[in-house]
Amino acid sequence: MLKRYCVFLSFLILCCVCISGCNTRTISQTSMVGGYTVTDVQGTVVHMKEKPKRILTLSMETDEIMLGLVPPDRLVGVNMLLDDPLESTVVPQAKQISTKITDPSVETILALKPDLVIVADWGNLEKADMLRDMGISVVVCKGARNISDIKETVMLLAEAIGEEDKGRSIVRKMNYKLDDIKKKVSMIPVEQQKSVVLISLMNNYGGIGSTFDDACKFANVINGMARAGIHDGQPMSKEMLVKINPDYLFLPSYTNHGRYDPDVFIREYVQDPALQSLTAVREGHLVKPRESYIYNDSQDVVFGVQEIAYAVYGEPFAQPNGCHISAVDT
Incomplete structure (x- = not known):
């Protein structure tokens, strides 16, 4: 009889644990309803409640990528050289953005009130951690060493802003251009x-x-x-x-x-x-x-x-x- 009671009690405890686990999972899923997630190059999973409206990237290359994905009014600042035609391919877009930055402090970044910050992995990653601690969504991307890396970054940034189709469109256009050049240089x-x-x-x-x-x-x-x-x-x-x-x-x-x-x-x-x-x-x-x-x-x-x-x-x-x-x- 005692053995039966122990078995029954164990069964009740197991049921409670299962129910508790189910409730926890349901709450977790509910909290994630709406929005989307993106995993950056460090393996950090970033949850975005909605597509960001105030974006800041901390390098020229990511500025240029982002300005191929969104209009200028979605960026709260860009690199100070982005309006220089000797250095930039997006001068008309950059001139529409009043705030120019070089290496902004955490305080300067917070003052711009971004809802997404993009940081290259060669940059100040301590700054990225500090921004995350302050509730800012931060996505770390790869510092490019070849053209394949750049394509990956285009797709990561497109995912971060919920615009994967636009990312794929840009990569297709890159491939088309490279194929055209390849045909010409192969004749040399x-x-x-x-x-x-x-x-x-x-x-x-x-x-x-x-x-x-x-x-x-x-x-x-x-x-x-x-x-x-x-x-x-x-x-x-x-x-x-x-x-x-x-x-x-x-x-x-x-x-x-x-x-x-x-x-x-x-x-x-x-x-x-x-x-x-x-x-x-x-x-x-x-x-x-x-x-x-x-x-x-x-x-x-x-x-x-x-x-x-x-x-x-x-x-x-x-x-x-x-x-x-x-x-x-x-």
Whole structure:
């Protein structure tokens, strides 16, 4: 009899646990009714109650991506260089946004009252944690190292704002453009393939593992830094540049809204006696490609591919200023 009672009591306890568990799950599901979730590159699941109306992204590339997904009035601020035609592909959109930022503090971000903040994983992730602690939805995206990474970021940002269809539209347009370039560069004979070195104000940018290196592959151009085994993040000495001996040198045009003279930096290279033997210097192949394209880590990187091909292979790859891929209805 006692054994039966114990069994019966155990059964009652089990039922209570099950009922309690069901109630907890129901409450959890109810609290999630409405809205949607997105998982960022750190594995953080972010719940959005509705599509965000006040968006802030903390890098130029994510600004440009976002301005291909939503109209300017959905962003509460953008990078200060986004209205500079030398650096940006979205100048008309950026000029509609009054607040310009560089590296805003948490206090500055809170004052803008965003309902979504996008942070690249190379940025200040402590700042992201602080914003989350204050109730702000934060999505961390990948710092791009190639064009595939950029496509992933486009889709992540589209998911974060509840606009997956627009993300897919942008990726389709990117693929279409890349396919078109590929058809043209595939007609260039191997013996006519040229090499290039990017002389950047960032002396450690452009090697293996950079978006620029990936763009060179799509453009059927040899990236001299990569061929020499230099990885992104590693500086290139002038001695190494002489060994690479590229056919073309890409020179900087960055001016920081007219506050910096890049020609001072350029003269250190093109007037250096030790570099006069370079093929690019001897043949006058010193090019200032549009930085808004070749340093681009947004969907507009495809125009960077074409810009590289244009700088080396000429007129068949000519394109206008301000090309921008967008899924925003105009």
